[in-house]
Amino acid sequence: MNALPRFELFTLGDGEKAIEVVEDTKIPNAATIRVAKQDHTLANMIRGYLLKNPKVLFAGYKVPHPLEPHFILKIQTDGTATPVEVLQEVCTTLLTLVAKIEGKFKEQFQQKELEVGLEEPYGAPGGRLPRGDYTEPRRANAMDYLDF
Amino acid sequence: MEEPTLRIRELQKDRVDFVMSGVDLAFANSLRRVIMADVATVAIDMVEIEVNTTVLVDEFLSHRLGMIPLTSTNCEEGMRYKRDCPCLGFCRYCAIVYEIDVRCTEGEMNVTSEHLTMIPPDQWDHDEEASAAEDILAKRGKNFGVPAGPATDPDPQRKPISLVRLRKGQALKARCIARKGIAKEHAKWSPCSAVGFEYDPHNKLRHTSYWFETDEKAEWPLSKNAIEEAPPGDVFDFTAVPEQFYFDVETTGSLNPQEVCMRVRLPVPACAWKLTMQCRVWQSCKISLLR
Numbered sequence A: 001m002n003a004l005p006r007f008e009l010f011t012l013g014d015g016e017k018a019i020e021v022v023e024d025t026k027i028p029n030a031a032t033i034r035v036a037k038q039d040h041t042l043a044n045m046i047r048g049y050l051l052k053n054p055k056v057l058f059a060g061y062k063v064p065h066p067l068e069p070h071f072i073l074k075i076q077t078d079g080t081a082t083p084v085e086v087l088q089e090v091c092t093t094l095l096t097l098v099a100k101i102e103g104k105f106k107e108q109f110q111q112k113e114l115e116v117g118l119e120e121p122y123g124a125p126g127g128r129l130p131r132g133d134y135t136e137p138r139r140a141n142a143m144d145y146l147d148f
Numbered sequence B: 001m002e003e004p005t006l007r008i009r010e011l012q013k014d015r016v017d018f019v020m021s022g023v024d025l026a027f028a029n030s031l032r033r034v035i036m037a038d039v040a041t042v043a044i045d046m047v048e049i050e051v052n053t054t055v056l057v058d059e060f061l062s063h064r065l066g067m068i069p070l071t072s073t074n075c076e077e078g079m080r081y082k083r084d085c086p087c088l089g090f091c092r093y094c095a096i097v098y099e100i101d102v103r104c105t106e107g108e109m110n111v112t113s114e115h116l117t118m119i120p121p122d123q124w125d126h127d128e129e130a131s132a133a134e135d136i137l138a139k140r141g142k143n144f145g146v147p148a149g150p151a152t153d154p155d156p157q158r159k160p161i162s163l164v165r166l167r168k169g170q171a172l173k174a175r176c177i178a179r180k181g182i183a184k185e186h187a188k189w190s191p192c193s194a195v196g197f198e199y200d201p202h203n204k205l206r207h208t209s210y211w212f213e214t215d216e217k218a219e220w221p222l223s224k225n226a227i228e229e230a231p232p233g234d235v236f237d238f239t240a241v242p243e244q245f246y247f248d249v250e251t252t253g254s255l256n257p258q259e260v261c262m263r264v265r266l267p268v269p270a271c272a273w274k275l276t277m278q279c280r281v282w283q284s285c286k287i288s289l290l291r
């Protein structure tokens, strides 16, 4: 009965810091970043894109204990940018990438739905997918140029 | 940065098969993890059993009830998490209440997800104060909270989900409270029953080595994704990296594949965004400390 609420595995507690940065005193241009309440999903993705950045000499992450919901990211740069700056850069890259992927999904789904010619039976029963540019559903007796 | 590409090969009401390229293996894998565990749905989370004379114990039944996929169209915006809701206990914005009341009077019978009846919120939520957020309810899709099955699917072949089988005289009566959640908390909230993920179908990169009895090629037939890539040449390219990723997402019926895929934008950027913001905060702190 003394277990933590299950959602504490992925939501930040009161006053808990999402990210803590400790600069390395022995290695130049290096820092250890502790990210709370995140797992391999974010960690591996960041690590992957950090390694693609030419300013980065080293990037690696670990989840120190499977029952403790945080990960540690270690970054060393070549000195042209601080580890925090490159991390920021990578996060921005990832954000753009996710936005692009979302756009592609939208495009492809629209195309595919038309191709198959089925709109209503697709998808969870009844509900239409909310889209960014979603226009108001057509009113039953509204006129449109195709009605003539 | 390389331009990502995406091609949907097949779309069904509960399945989507797509090929992605122009991203890292790390990114593709994170996408897979997000699809499986970060998309919010509704599932039964609390069961109050009043009568249970079935052959299954209370816990067993509660678990089975929890696993029923409930229609969760636009759950992300149409419902609150319990932890974010100001109500005490539960209210119409953070819970859906069901009742199941079955008694077998003749022969044998199957109790299925069809026996679960949703109780309108007016009958259990009398909190006047909370009704300020009426627009949340308007965001919910059609059939919100209805168990995925014949009631939500026009397919005549669609069967409801079995819970337990009763004999004459046996009965089950319970009240169930469904809540919004994600699969990181419990797998019952996952919108997917399976996510297929593959790269390098010819094993050109030699990320794996196949165990075989006598003939490797005969014992390990190529997957259907192999036609998408040229078969390997004679020379091993040790600088090659995974480039194309094959996904096959199968949903449980709680969400459609479109919504499952489009929702990925929420969790990933949310945390990446938080991270960038925190970086900025941290940097400005440092600057002020130096001064």
Ligand SMILES: [Zn+2]
Pocket: B082, B085, B086, B087, B088, B089, B090, B091, B092, B093, B094, B095
């Ligand atoms: Zn509430």
